[in-house]
Amino acid sequence: MTEFLRNALPFWESLTDAEKGMLLSGARLQSYEMGSVYDRGGNECAGVEIVKSGRARVYISSPNGRELTLYRLYDGDFCMMSVACMLKNINFSISIKMETACEIVRLSRESYKKLLDTSLTVKNFTMELIASKFTDVMWLFEQTVFSNMDSRIAGALMERSAMDGSKIIEITHEKIAADLGTAREVVTRQVKKFQLEGLISMSRGKIEILDEKTLIGKII
Amino acid sequence: MTEFLRNALPFWESLTDAEKGMLLSGARLQSYEMGSVYDRGGNECAGVEIVKSGRARVYISSPNGRELTLYRLYDGDFCMMSVACMLKNINFSISIKMETACEIVRLSRESYKKLLDTSLTVKNFTMELIASKFTDVMWLFEQTVFSNMDSRIAGALMERSAMDGSKIIEITHEKIAADLGTAREVVTRQVKKFQLEGLISMSRGKIEILDEKTLIGKII
Numbered sequence: 001m002t003e004f005l006r007n008a009l010p011f012w013e014s015l016t017d018a019e020k021g022m023l024l025s026g027a028r029l030q031s032y033e034m035g036s037v038y039d040r041g042g043n044e045c046a047g048v049e050i051v052k053s054g055r056a057r058v059y060i061s062s063p064n065g066r067e068l069t070l071y072r073l074y075d076g077d078f079c080m081m082s083v084a085c086m087l088k089n090i091n092f093s094i095s096i097k098m099e100t101a102c103e104i105v106r107l108s109r110e111s112y113k114k115l116l117d118t119s120l121t122v123k124n125f126t127m128e129l130i131a132s133k134f135t136d137v138m139w140l141f142e143q144t145v146f147s148n149m150d151s152r153i154a155g156a157l158m159e160r161s162a163m164d165g166s167k168i169i170e171i172t173h174e175k176i177a178a179d180l181g182t183a184r185e186v187v188t189r190q191v192k193k194f195q196l197e198g199l200i201s202m203s204r205g206k207i208e209i210l211d212e213k214t215l216i217g218k219i220i
Numbered sequence: 221m222t223e224f225l226r227n228a229l230p231f232w233e234s235l236t237d238a239e240k241g242m243l244l245s246g247a248r249l250q251s252y253e254m255g256s257v258y259d260r261g262g263n264e265c266a267g268v269e270i271v272k273s274g275r276a277r278v279y280i281s282s283p284n285g286r287e288l289t290l291y292r293l294y295d296g297d298f299c300m301m302s303v304a305c306m307l308k309n310i311n312f313s314i315s316i317k318m319e320t321a322c323e324i325v326r327l328s329r330e331s332y333k334k335l336l337d338t339s340l341t342v343k344n345f346t347m348e349l350i351a352s353k354f355t356d357v358m359w360l361f362e363q364t365v366f367s368n369m370d371s372r373i374a375g376a377l378m379e380r381s382a383m384d385g386s387k388i389i390e391i392t393h394e395k396i397a398a399d400l401g402t403a404r405e406v407v408t409r410q411v412k413k414f415q416l417e418g419l420i421s422m423s424r425g426k427i428e429i430l431d432e433k434t435l436i437g438k439i440i
Contacts, residue, residue, distance in 0.1 A: 060358070062366035090351040092358040120340060127347045131310040134354045138280070138312040141361050145401040146282035181365040 001027055004105060008050050008076055011121045019115060026108030032098045039095050040081040047109040049079040054102030055163075058094050059178070068144070068181025070094065071136055072163075080133045082106075083126060086113050090130075144181060147220055152180050153190045154218040157200070157209060167209045221247055224325060228270050228296055231341045239335060246328030252318045259315050260301040267329040269299040274322030275383075278314050279398070288364070288401025290314065291356055292383075300353045302326075303346060306333050310350075364401060367440055372400050373410045374438040377420070377429060387429045 001024060006012045012020070029052065040046065056073040058081070073079060073096075084090040086109065115122040143152060156176050160169045173187040180187070191207065194200045199211045209215060221244060226232045232240070249272065260266065276293040278301070293299060293316075301314050306329065335342040363372060376396050380389045393407040400407070411427065414420045419431045429435060 060362055060365075062362070064366075066366055068365050084351075087351050088348045090355055092355050092362075120343065123340065123343050123347070127343070127350070128308045130347070130350060130354065131307050134350065134357075135310055135312050137354075137358065137361065141357065141364075142280055142282070142312075144361075145280075145288050145364060146284075146286055 001029070001105070004052060008078075008105070009125075011119070011125050014119075014121045015115070019119075022111045022114065023107055026111035028106050028108075030104050030106055032102045032104060034098055034101045037095055037097045039093060040079065040084070045086075045109055046082050046106065048107040048112045049082040050105045050107070051075055051077045051079070052103040052105050054104075055099045056102055057097045057099050059097070060092075060094055066181060066183075067178035069179040070140065071133075072099070078129055079104075080129055083112070083129065086116060087126075087130075149180075149182065149186060149190055150193070151218055151220045153187060154194075154215045156180060157194075157207065158212075158216060158219065161209055161212075167212070169207050169209070170205055171207060172205055221249070221325070224272060228298075228325070229345075231339070231345050234339075234341045235335070239339075242331045242334065243327055246331035248326050248328075250324050250326055252322045252324060254318055254321045257315055257317045259313060260299065265306070265329055266302050266326065268327040268332045269302040270325045270327070271295055271297045271299070272323040272325050274324075275319045276322055277317045277319050279317070280312075280314055280401075286401060286403070287398035289399040290360065291353075292319070298349055299324075300349055303332070303349070306336060307346075307350075369400075369402065369406060369410055370413070371438055371440045373407060374414075374435045376400055377414075377427065378432075378436060378439065381429055381432075387432070389427050389429070390425055391427060392425055 002020075005020075005023065005027065009023075015023070026047075032054075038046075051073045053075055056079075057069055058071050058073060058079070059067050059069045061067045079096065081094050112122075116126060143155075153176065156179050157169070160171055160176075161167060164170070173184050173191065176191075177184045177187045191200065191202060194215070195202055197214075199209070199215050201208045201210055222240075225240075225243065225247065229243075235243070246267075252274070258266075271293045273295055276299075277289055278291050278293060278299070279287050279289045281287045299316065332342075336346060363375075373396065376399050377389070380391055380396075381387060384390070393404050393411065396411075397404045397407045411420065411422065414435070415422055417434075419429070419435050421428045421430055
């Protein structure tokens with residue numbers, strides 16, 4: 001655990017031995033099954049979560065079940081929203097879905113909060129973490145509002161292809177829709193257009209990317 | 221100026237006399253004409269701006285000229301993005317349009333940055349400011365993605381009515397579209413529906429709200 005925290009926390013070396021001991025004694029490794037879903041933010045205060053291995057999708061959802069992916073967490077990433085309960089003025093909720101089996105290290109709320117209240121370094125790190133996520137979300141907001149659906153779906157296909165390391169991606173129109181915060185029908189209409197243009201070919205639950213260059217060219 | 225800063229800065233009393241003097245000597249009152257537009261964020265580093273009087277609209281825009289209002293600033297509000305250049309990891313841009321003549325107090329970048337680097341109180345205040353704007357933007361993001369256009373336009377009309385303190389509001393379809401990040405045609409279509417339903421009546425550049433209760437009921 002010491003080794004993991006040394007790598008995961010940029011402020012580790014600036015801590016006193018007592019502070020390191022406090023964080024370590026409050027740290028727990030937890031395993032999550034693929035597909036499991038958790039809510040974070042709002043009243044939830046789970047402590048600070050860091051992905052040790054796996055891939056998780058962070059998203060918002062509407063009362064009628066529409067979803068929009070904010071970002072994905074990979075090895076070493078902080079779940080920023082798990083820090084939120086320690087901060088005043090952040091009170092929105094997000095959900096996390098484990099897209100693979102995940103191992104997550106959780107630092108206890110008490111131990112992190114103590115550091116946050118006393119250390120300017122930890123405070124800086126936390127502020128920069130939030131600032132960075134704010135920037136990500138603003139970028140996504142702009143894309144969502146201002147970009148055309150063909151650009152956004154082309155982007156989603158290329159992202160998925162990079163994620164899987166393959167030009168043949170196993171994905172349903174529903175999942176693309178949930179990434180983009182749109183309806184399945186909208187995705188179906190657009191990927192059919194891409195197929196007619198010869199950019200992709202579709203079969204049951206799979207999409208093959210045929211013309212990567214033109215597809216990338218559609219992303220604004 | 222001392223009186224204004226005492227009220228505007230919650231951390232004022234926690235500052236030493238030297239720190240107060242430093243902020244004061246770097247503070248300037250500037251007047252802006254109604255309608256003037258400024259960019260903030262990105263490479264822009266104007267210092268910390270606080271609205272003394274007036275109303276300003278903070279928005280993002282697309283390369284092809286579409287706009288979406290993030291929030292409005294009123295007396296005493298901080299322009300959060302003017303702080304951004306002092307923080308790592310925030311690098312998105314916004315624009316500010318003065319919707320009335322505005323008086324804005326600007327604290328020099330150097331003086332605020334010094335406080336930010338040394339005072340946990342100022343750091344906390346700044347972090348909470350960003351967290352609060354992050355929450356606002358996430359709420360707006362959810363509305364923009366998940367709410368129907370009739371709900372959003374009803375909300376925009378009611379907000380404008382509250383802003384003007386009148387049931388007769390002077391606004392064009394273009395301005396509503398720029399608030400909501402949509403096209404003018406979409407607004408025109410929806411307000412015509414509202415007119416057919418007897419909720420509003422329209423005349424040149426003016427909209428009168430006839431049935432406030434039903435209009436509010438449309439806001440989800």
